[in-house]
């Protein structure tokens with residue numbers, strides 16, 4: 001059985017424990033607020049969970065004739081699966097002749113030509129043609145880096161230097177591969193192929 005002094009000591013002890021608890025709770029609360037502010041709390045991140053960023057597909061197409069292209073550009077440059085014997089392909093010479101005449105081959109194409117996407121959408125550009133292309137953002141549409149395919153249009157600054165220019169080389173898409181474009185700001189974005197400059201896409205980001 002405790003005397004009155006012992007009871008008081010117990011009370012003192014309890015009150016100290018309570019103070020400690022209060023301090024601990026305040027400390028935890030402060031840490032929690034700091035964590036929320038700094039974005040370390042998973043609950044805040046989890047809001048986007050289950051909502052994967054949307055993807056918009058662009059396809060690069062061409063109908064290069066492997067025989068005539070590879071005779072000029074080297075073996076395996078054109079790896080088109082199209083059927084030349086049925087007239088589905090375009091020869092290297094014809095591609096240049098058509099471009100020079102101002103009637104570039106419509107088989108060289110990005111599809112679709114116009115895209116309307118929400119901000120945060122990833123563009124996935126897949127080369128389903130037989131030769132490499134670039135998907136290069138330009139301020140204004142214009143000529144690429146191969147004069148003979150430009151139909152007299154001047155090379156746009158973004159294509160200047162061709163693949164010697166790392167900025168251009170980075171936008172190259174090899175046959176069967178894909179390039180992803182992310183973080184597009186709101187507004188209009190123009191993309192063209194720096195090799196075949198009539199391959200053009202306008203992307204509207206909302």
Ligand SMILES: [Cu+2]
Pocket residue numbers: 108132133134193194195196199
């Ligand atoms: Cu191209």
